[in-house]
Amino acid sequence: MKCIFCNCTDSRVVDSRPTEDGAIRRRRECERCGRRFTTYEKIETLPLLVIKKDRRREPFDADKIRRGLVKACEKRPVAIADIEALVNEIEMAMLNSMDQEVTTTRIGEMAMDGLRKLDEVSYIRFASVHRQFKDIQTFMRELSQLLAESSSGKEQESKR
16 A cells, blocks of 8 residues: 555555444554555445346346335235345345346346245236236236146156
8 A cells, every 4th residue: 555645655554443334444554654544445346237128227226126026925925034035046146147237037037936936826926017918818828837837846746
């Protein structure tokens, strides 16, 4: 770290402590002039942007996913802890993907995959909004696919 008084690049840390905003405050002493100065270190994160269906971009907000999942699970036997775990799983997948931009379609598909495992009715509710079913045939195709997956899963269980 360069001394602000003499421009020497050799300094030692005298004191370190975290700040309220998540940074680290370091009190330093210059090796050449002996004067002290303070530096702040803060982790730099890249913002994750969500590409909406109309091509607008906005910052990723896990609360939006949480609200959508809670609405889909309304009056269903799904624990809030399960919803929270699904939101955290989606958020971690987005942050770990190293992509700076993600589509709402990808987020929605991840949410539907998680809901399918938690509660099929909640899954259908969420899918009907996310996929914007235009008519009853589209809705019935989704239900038929869900029923086919459900019955094939039960057949495999009975063979065990």
